[in-house]
Amino acid sequence: MNLEEYKGVYVFAQQVDNVVNSIAFELIGKGKDLAADLGCEVTAVLVGSDVKGLADELAEYGADRVIVVDDPELKEYRTEPYAHALSSVIEKYKPEIFLVGATAIGRDLGPRVSARIHTGLTADCTQLDIGDFPLNPVPGKEQKHNQLLMTRPAFGGNTIATIACPDFRPQMATVRPGVMQKRDRQAGVKANIEEFNPGFTPNQNYVEILEVVKAVSETVDIMDAKILVSGGRGMGNAENFKILEDLAEVIGGTVSCSRAVVDAGWKPKDLQVGQTGKTVRPNVYFAIGISGAIQHLAGMEESDIIIAINKDETAPIFDVADYGIVGDLNKIVPALTEKLRAEMANKN
Amino acid sequence: MKVVVCIKQVPDTKGGVKFNPDGTLDRAAMMTIMNPDDKAGLEAALRLKDQYGAEVTVLTMGLPKAEDVLREAMAMGADKGVLVTDRVLGGADTWATSQTLAGALRNMEYDLIITGRQAIDGDTAQVGPQISEHLNIPVISYAQNLKIEGDSVIVERQYDDRYHVLKAKMPCLITALAELGDPRYMTPGGIFDACKAEITVWGRADLKDVEDSNLGLKGSPTQIAKASDKVRKGAGEKVTLDPAESVDYIVGKLKEKHVI
Numbered sequence: 320m321n322l323e324e325y326k327g328v329y330v331f332a333q334q335v336d337n338v339v340n341s342i343a344f345e346l347i348g349k350g351k352d353l354a355a356d357l358g359c360e361v362t363a364v365l366v367g368s369d370v371k372g373l374a375d376e377l378a379e380y381g382a383d384r385v386i387v388v389d390d391p392e393l394k395e396y397r398t399e400p401y402a403h404a405l406s407s408v409i410e411k412y413k414p415e416i417f418l419v420g421a422t423a424i425g426r427d428l429g430p431r432v433s434a435r436i437h438t439g440l441t442a443d444c445t446q447l448d449i450g451d452f453p454l455n456p457v458p459g460k461e462q463k464h465n466q467l468l469m470t471r472p473a474f475g476g477n478t479i480a481t482i483a484c485p486d487f488r489p490q491m492a493t494v495r496p497g498v499m500q501k502r503d504r505q506a507g508v509k510a511n512i513e514e515f516n517p518g519f520t521p522n523q524n525y526v527e528i529l530e531v532v533k534a535v536s537e538t539v540d541i542m543d544a545k546i547l548v549s550g551g552r553g554m555g556n557a558e559n560f561k562i563l564e565d566l567a568e569v570i571g572g573t574v575s576c577s578r579a580v581v582d583a584g585w586k587p588k589d590l591q592v593g594q595t596g597k598t599v600r601p602n603v604y605f606a607i608g609i610s611g612a613i614q615h616l617a618g619m620e621e622s623d624i625i626i627a628i629n630k631d632e633t634a635p636i637f638d639v640a641d642y643g644i645v646g647d648l649n650k651i652v653p654a655l656t657e658k659l660r661a662e663m664a665n666k667n
Numbered sequence: 668m669k670v671v672v673c674i675k676q677v678p679d680t681k682g683g684v685k686f687n688p689d690g691t692l693d694r695a696a697m698m699t700i701m702n703p704d705d706k707a708g709l710e711a712a713l714r715l716k717d718q719y720g721a722e723v724t725v726l727t728m729g730l731p732k733a734e735d736v737l738r739e740a741m742a743m744g745a746d747k748g749v750l751v752t753d754r755v756l757g758g759a760d761t762w763a764t765s766q767t768l769a770g771a772l773r774n775m776e777y778d779l780i781i782t783g784r785q786a787i788d789g790d791t792a793q794v795g796p797q798i799s800e801h802l803n804i805p806v807i808s809y810a811q812n813l814k815i816e817g818d819s820v821i822v823e824r825q826y827d828d829r830y831h832v833l834k835a836k837m838p839c840l841i842t843a844l845a846e847l848g849d850p851r852y853m854t855p856g857g858i859f860d861a862c863k864a865e866i867t868v869w870g871r872a873d874l875k876d877v878e879d880s881n882l883g884l885k886g887s888p889t890q891i892a893k894a895s896d897k898v899r900k901g902a903g904e905k906v907t908l909d910p911a912e913s914v915d916y917i918v919g920k921l922k923e924k925h926v927i
Binding site for chain 1 (some may be wrong): 790826829831883902916
């Protein structure tokens with residue numbers, strides 16, 4: 320493998336039902352930083368059926384070029400045709416870096432592609448930098464420059480590791496949604512758009528889709544919320560979430576929850592914050608009746624202000640809270656809602 | 668039918684995280700468990716055994732002590748256990764791990780391979796799909812439900828806001844979510860039998876069609892530049908007040924920070 324042949328930062332522009340996922344814009348945003356360090360362009364790879372019209376949106380978020388792989392076989396996500404699309408793009412265009420969102424799609428697609436083309440893949444990255452590998456010179460070992468340094472939590476968020484892929488290309492990473500910043504949209508900006516179709520012939524690896532069952536979700540995506548009112552096992556039961564919904568309504572927030580709440584069946588999984596749920600970084604995060612297992616902290620500790628209410632003063636949530644209140648949530652939360660309602664009324 | 672379940676022995680990070688005095692993770696003091704997603708996958712396999720008389724083999728790669736996790740699986744009802752252990756396989760990343768397991772699987776008969784979605788130590792979710800690619804069989808990740816229909820498997824595949832009902836011809840690999848099944852307990856008779864059961868132990872030489880250059884630390888495309896324990900931002904204020912004072916305290920902070 321001649322590493323010098325591989326150029327450019329490429330990102331997988333995930334779309335579902337012909338709507339571009341926010342992770343695509345986040346990857347373009349981060350890709351622009353990396354490309355600036357390397358002096359190269361950012362290419363978005365858009366895969367689907369009838370998706371060409373989405374390319375302009377990718378340009379407006381910063382993509383310099385968009386490669387469109389458009390084929391009826393790609394209408395719904397399936398591992399094999401999507402893996403064929405991406406590996407064909409990689410073989411033809413030879414990117415130096417290839418980023419994929421660590422979504423339920425990307426975490427299936429990324430490994431299958433990396434195994435097909437024989438390169439390394441670092442999962443669920445939360446930080447990406449260009450730098451030297453090894454970080455410091457080691458006698459007898461070549462120090463390579465301009466490497467992608469991929470940082471990720473492991474052991475449920477207890478440890479953090481920085482990983483490189485010095486001898487294979489592209490350097491591939493899946494990136495946690497909600498962590499990288501997208502750029503502001505620049506209306507009217509255009510990119511070079513290129514169409515590429517490697518041909519899709521169904522084989523034994525193509526699975527058959529019998530049914531697509533969409534969940535009816537009436538809630539705002541918790542990753543977009545500025546204020547989250549999050550409840551844990553300490554809420555006691557599903558009905559008691561009413562007091563959090565009241566608080567959220569008054570303060571203009573959204574209700575989220577911990578894994579224990581999902582496991583108990585009190586709230587759906589799309590409201591779950593944490594290692595196996597979503598990563599959130601709102602302006603204010605209320606952790607109410609949440610003990611703060613390390614897997615939960617991994618999903619919310621980057622929030623600007625963390626306010627915790629818990630009756631157990633030894634709960635680990637207090638180790639990350641800016642403001643911790645030891646007390647009975649059933650008394651404090653309704654009173655807080657009333658007080659804030661009065662405050663808001665005075666203000667208007 | 669024959670089902671192989673890939674399982675991993677992992678440190679128990681849930682509630683049992685122990686630290687050394689210098690703040691680093693004390694792995695030696697932590698209990699090991701069968702990785703939870705793998706255990707759900709094993710349960711799904713055992714249900715196929717109950718329903719169709721499937722033969723269930725558990726496969727793991729690890730240190731010799733990983734034999735314990737195979738015996739646990741056999742005490743739950745698995746028929747056979749295979750341990751792949753060899754010093755040259757150590758330090759493997761997901762590429763080299765999937766090459767190793769694929770090399771072992773080429774020597775086994777299977778209609779269905781089940782892995783957990785991800786392990787709680789690495790959280791990568793990569794090894795299952797990578798094995799399927801090396802074996803050139805279909806993969807269905809994030810399985811929340813599973814049934815057999817003739818020579819095919821029908822799986823509910825979970826996404827963020829939906830699920831797909833997928834049909835794949837066997838042989839096929841699926842990665843299991845916890846939703847796939849609440850694991851059963853070991854039975855006293857099962858524990859007794861599992862203690863005496865013979866575990867098949869394979870080394871490097873028993874792997875089929877795998878190059879040395881794809882195994883262990885040397886065969887791993889990814890390399891660790893730096894590893895450290897997570898630095899947390901640290902605790903802020905903690906107060907114990909009566910409810911009315913607590914409310915005033917929170918409202919005061921929200922005003923101070925211009926949230927309201």
